[in-house]
Structures are given as structure tokens and as C-alpha cells.
Amino acid sequence: MEMQKQITDITKQAVQAVQKNGKLSRVVWIAAGGSFGGFYPAQYFMVHEAKQILSETFTSNEFALNTPRYVDKTTIAIFCSMRGTKETCAAAKKAKEAGATVIALYVLESDLTKLADFKIKYESIAEDASRMERVNSSVGLMIAMNVVNEIEGYSNFEKAMNGFDLVDAIYRRAVKTTKPLAKKWAKQNADRNPIYVMASGPAYGAAYIFSICNIEEMLQIASPTVNSCEFFHGPFEVLDKNTSVFQLVSVGRLRSADERSVRFLKQYGGDKVYLLDGKEIGLNDLDDSISEYFNHILFAPILNNVYMRALSKVTSKDYNTRRYMWKVSY
Template sequence: MQDITDVAKRLVQHNKGKITEVYFVACGGSLVDMYVSDYFIRSESTTITSGWYTANEFVHATPKRLGKNSVVIACSHGGNTPETVEAARIAKAAGAQTVGLTYNDKADLLAVSDYSFLYEWGDETRVHNNPMAIMLELTVGMVNELEGYDHYNTFMEGMKLIDTIVASAEKQVEPRAKAFADAYKDEEMFYVMASGASYGHAYGFSICSLMEMQWLDATAVHTGEFFHGPLEITDENTPFILAMGLGRTRELDERVLKFLKRYAKKIEVVDAKELGLDMIDDSVSEYFNPVLFYSVLSKYRYALSKVHNHDLDVRRYMGKVEY
């Protein structure tokens, strides 16, 4: 795999330090992995704008700003998702620098990527070498190269710690995940909630883990929006999953939890602080929330697959019919 720090420097140096926008383009779970990087730029950069696009929208409604000062980061697990490959082709034709991430060393995406990362995948791989972490480190590196990031060294220290934190958290939640699956095996609808950098993974757990992999109804609700409509569905029979992160928006999550404890009964809280993410400094810990939540909530979806006798790889339509 290419050196992430080196690629960040080369992206910045390519156009004499002129990057005005970064677009994150993918589909499904790969798009979910990009949310935290988009969030980081929106939160921390004073010179770069950011866009988070599902690939087919990027193809059909290409942003007019796209050009030689743009960086487009495209991710596809198999590397051949037609919409994502086409989005990268359009970006390259417009003069943008393109970065492709995939697990497949023969992927079509590589042919339209100026820089590429072949990431690790599987139960025994290192968390900091998964696509979410690679893109986040690359994004932080670009911002640091362009304008400086006061907490860059602290962030890199967090990258050294995240594998240990995740491994410990996974062991901690395994019995809880099994108990959750046993208790909620007959439920058909889940509301998954989070805020800040974590919201993308609430969305991802809903559409990928529950809808795609378990054929369950689910929706993601931002905890900041909960009191502006969604609270009305709250009752003692409705299941909620709350991914409670560390960082500036934790107060939003705590407000929702306080309400749910009063009016709901079926509440599963996955708390980054309880799971050890506070080992990483407060100045950067919020950006590691989704890295932790992905691995931890994967234990929950696995437990659900066992009680449902529904393998996580079983599909009715995806890759089986024309669409």
C-alpha cells in the first residue's frame, strides 16, 4: 500500500498547493466510510470545501466546481462498481486528481485513479488499514499540508491506539450483542441514532447491516433532529439503537438518551466512552467514533444473523437480477 502521508503531500504539491474542494464519491458501505472525512473537512478546514456524493448522483449532477483544483476520492470494495468507476472517470477528465480505494488489485477503478490504496479486509486485519481509516488519515494529512492542523500529531497518536481500543471493545460487547439479538430477534423495525462524525455510521448500519444484510426495516435519525419530529414515534414497544460518541456533539446524544429513558423501554446504547475511546485525546477523539462503531456494531449484526439464521452474505436482488 502507498504511504498515506506521502500521497497527501503529493496531492497538495501537484497544483502548487491549490486544492479548493475534495469530493468523496462511492456507493453504499463505501460511501458510509467516507462520512467522517467529509465531516472533518467541514469542521476543521478554512480553505477547502467538501462534498459527499453517492456516485450516480455525482455522475448525473456533477458539481460545476469540479476541475484542476479538485481532489476526488472514490472507493469501491470490489473496485468495479460501474457508477463509482464512471464518477472517477468524469473527475479525471475534468482535470481533478483522483484517489481510488479498493480491495481488488485488478479493479477497473485503478485505471482511472492517479493514486490508489489496496486496503486490508477481514476479521484479522488491522483497523487503521481499513478504508475508513485510510481516507481519514489522508484527509487529515491534506488539510495539515495545506493550512496546518493544530492537532495533527495528536491525531496520529490516536491512529496508533485505535487498533488496541477496537480489539478490547469488540471483546467487551460480544456478550451484550448476543443478549441484544436474543431480546430483539422478533423486531422488524429499528431506529438507529447518532450525531457528529458518527451519524454516517448510523446511516450505514441502517441501510447495510439491517436492511441489506438482514432484510429488516430501519432508519437513521440524527440525535439533533430527534426532537424536531421523530420523537413522536417513541413508545415502549419501539426499539432504538443509540451510538453515543465522544466529542463536541455528545450533548445531543445525552439529551436523546435522557428522553428515551423516560418514555421508551427498548433502548440499546453503544457508548464510545464506555468502550475506551477516551484513551484518545479529547481534541481528536470524535473523529475516531465511527472507526470504533463500525467494528463494534458489526458484532451486533453478526449476532442478529445467528438468531435469524440469516447469513450476512445472503441477497435476494443485489448482484442477482438486473437493475
């Protein structure tokens, strides 16, 4: 509840700061890597619930190099970086110069927090002691829900806030359930390269992070991310009995898209196809009116802390090591 109150208070202050200069017109979410993917649930919520406020996401470097002209005093710009990634700091500077009100999500103080009008400290998803309602993706989603509720009203706001009170316990139960499943998956896919990760709608951000941050960055295994809705428009042609596919099955309005790809995977794929169903990790414990928006909040930490670690152990690859990151100039 303390985190919820802080976010509600900061969101109100940010909205008030913008409204001194006119009506809030846009919210932009800017970050890099896993932090960028972590904003996916916030963006997904805004696009599907906000009627008046436009919302977009940008990778930090793209925003810094080509800042949209609409970013001005009527914009709230939310940035996320654990340690102050240089591209994210450069993007925040651009947003400030354009007149936007800047909110920074952070773990360690940096140039980003110095630039920000408001800042919120979050807990790392990779730390076992972290509470899931306090990680960056949850904070971003809470901000999005508060912005919409503040400006337009969100009828399920209280249910959603109650949902954040439940997610950590649901996650802890899911960890116990999935650990033996992850161990089996890792053994079956230890020699696979690439490992395709598939999802759609509210779970796509979790799939994206699993691909680029967990499998590729941490374990140096190629891992394309495929949208279940796009699977039948090209990617399904690479499927055979030896193809490694990790399919997330979401709860909510996009579930039928995931189920369609599941049917095809079961018919034409082999034993390297793996399904992780949101219903089986506890998303059904949340109210149906808000559970869709929590797909990422539960999928992402389970993928990082259970499945990635299982694959790391089986392949004997230390997930803390890198080939280039922090080692060479880039």
C-alpha cells in the same frame, strides 16, 4: 506506520499535482453504500477543521449524473470501492474528464484503479484479521488530516497519527466487552421491524452504515437512521414501549445531543432501547483533542462485526445472502 507513510506521500503528491494548475480549492469524496458512509469521518473532519479548503461528499451515481461545475484542475477527488462498483467507476471517469486529481481506495483492482492518478489498497472492515487503521474509513480520515496539514497545518496532526496506532488494540478490547451485550440485544430485538438507529455528529456515518448495510442489506430488516439532533423534530412521535432503537452515544462536541435523546428514550421507550456509549468502547483512551474524529473508526467495525453478527445468529439469517444484490439486473 507503513500505511501512514504511504498516505502522507500520496497526499503530498496529489496536492503538488493540483498546485501545478493553481491553488487546491476543493476535496470531494465519492462512493456508494458502505463505502460512501465510510467517508463520513473524513468529511466531518474537513468541515470542522479546514478553513480554506471546501469539502463535500457525494453518492457515486449522483456525482456521475450531475457532476458539480466546480470540479476541475483545482480539485482532489477521492473514490472508494472494494471491487469497482460501476456507478463509482462512472463517477471517477467524470472527475477525470473535469480535470480533477483522482485518488482511489480499493481492495481489488478494477476500472477504478485504472482511472486513478493515485491508489491506496485498504483492508475490509468485515475481515476479523483486518487492522482498523487500514480500513477504508481510517484511510479516508488520514487523507483528510494530511490534506489539511499539508495546506493549512493541523496542530493535532501528530496526536491524530498516534491515535491510529492505538485504534486496533482498542477495537479488540471493545469486541470482547460488547459480545455478551450484543447477544442480549439481539435476543431482545430479534422480532423487531423496524430497528431505528440513532446518532449524531461524528458517529452518524457509523449509524448510517449499520442501518443500510448491516441491518437492511445483510439481514433484510427495515432500519431508518435518525439524527439525534432531528429526533425531536418528528421521529420521536413513533416512540413507544415496543419501539426498537439503537442509540450511539458519541464522544466530543455532539455528545450532549445524544444525551438529550437518551433521556427521552429512557423516559418513554421500553426494553427495546439500547445504548452503545463511545466512552465504554475505549474512545476515552485517545487524547481529548482528537478522540471526536475517531468515533466512526471504532463504532463502525463493532456494529458490523459484533452486533450485526449477533442479530444474524439469533434470527438465523445468513448475513452473506442477498435477495436482489448480485442476483437480478438493477
